[in-house]
Amino acid sequence: MSAAARPSLGRLALNGAAGLSLLFILLPLIFVTWLAFFRQEIPSFPPEGYSLKWFAAVPGQKAFVDGFVLSLEVGVLATLIGLVLGVPASLALVRHRIVLGPAVNTLLLLPLVMPGIVLGTSLYVFQIETEIATGWPMLGSLGGLVAAHTLVVVPWVVRLVTASLAGFDRTIEEAAQNLGAGPWTTFWRVTLPSIRSGIVAAGLFGFVTSFGNLEMSLFLVGPGRTTLPIAILQYLEWKIDPTVAAASVIQIVLIGAAMIITDRYVKLSRVV
């Protein structure tokens, strides 16, 4: 009896510990969401009542709206450029024996483990040097920001696309070529569709990495040109109220929806 009861008790403790950790991860989001529906402005508990008025106030916050638009622009551009650079590189790395292949692979993944603060300071001085050398306005420009964000998107693309290529059966391509398809037709009609899930996942992760980037972007944004995470940070340094919470809730809902939709095409539990 006791032998049978003990594992299930252990099981219960294990599930309990796991549940507590999950709750701990979600707790800050729960608090922010709760605050967004407060009636009074001061975040004191228990709330005096509930209201939806703060959501109506969000579009009036110019910093949040501009930040959202800029983050969206930068995220989309950096993801597209990152895919254009990263997908061919992954194909070459998996398919061909390249001189220094492992070294190239490590280099392409390096921005992922590079501390954001170090990346931000280095890119800041780099962009200043480039400005001095060429006369192009870099620092605080859209181009400078997109280039920096592309740098953190590329590793995600390389990591996820090489992973999806590793399980790919090359004989299918050979079959297509035997049936008369040229290299381009083979690529577009056979190779690309079969690594689509990897590319979709790479696009999603690249985009959200760029959209949420704070530490690196902090050094690269210019006056009047701020991304959404930095706009939220600057607001929070000043005060916390239901308006910023409502803006956060909108962000949580958008990202959550994007993830659930992506999950229908690519199982997130497989790619993360």
Added chain:
Amino acid sequence: MSTIAPEPVAGGRTHLAGALVVPATIFVAIGLLGPIAILFRYSLNYFVPGQFMVDGLTIENYVKFFTDSYYLNVLWRTVRVSVICTIACLIMGFPLAYVLARTQSRFKNLMVIAVVLPLFVGNAVRSAGWMTAFGSRGALNASLMGLGIIDQPLEIMFTETAVIIGIIAVNLPFMVLTLQSVIEGINRNVEEAAFSLGAGPAAMFRRVLWPLAMPGILAGTILTFILAMNAYATPVLLGGPKFQTMGPLVYGQFAQQNNWPFGGAISFILMTATILLTVAANLIVQRRYR
């Protein structure tokens, strides 16, 4: 002719492979290694107040950091907070990662999304959640006082405790996802084998699961440690202006003091400290589990 024909094709292929990989490689090499080299060069320059930056070759900025107890304290505090957060993440993350890896539940995807979603919401928003909870009239104090456990609000906001809690919550998903992918690769039969040979759950964990999961444990602790060392939003928002860690210190030197040489030097010290501690941990773990 026929023996020569395949040659250009093969040559074309390597050519093609080069053409595919070179753009990304050049982009990352110039965009990553170039800036780091320039930052290192800057860190050897002089800073003359009023004159901004003067070209030179000096280690004065590094000496300044290591001889001033204020800066050494900031470095020590950052390392201490990072170590505590990393250990806490490992202890809290392992059970969740194990359950996620082994569950047959149809809600598994939803659980994974619940772990991943906070990652993408951003550090600032998650700090906002803790700010709501930790304030003197926040959720935590209000409920503790409502329950009659305390009669004075706890001072959590703007303390090291608040920063540690905030960073753990930020880094825990990374640890869980890294551990989960490794545990999923461990065949369940080896656990069953340990049990059928008479090992209890604790012995099975210590002798089978832990050693087999070691690559994931290493990868997860390294990742969370790097992130904790370089945290910015969490210490700024939950620690307040008086609680200095390396991230905000670097930012302050660039944005407020305009002291680029010193800022560059701190940035380099931060990077080197992170790498050294990571390598040291790696060596210790490898020696114990070989």
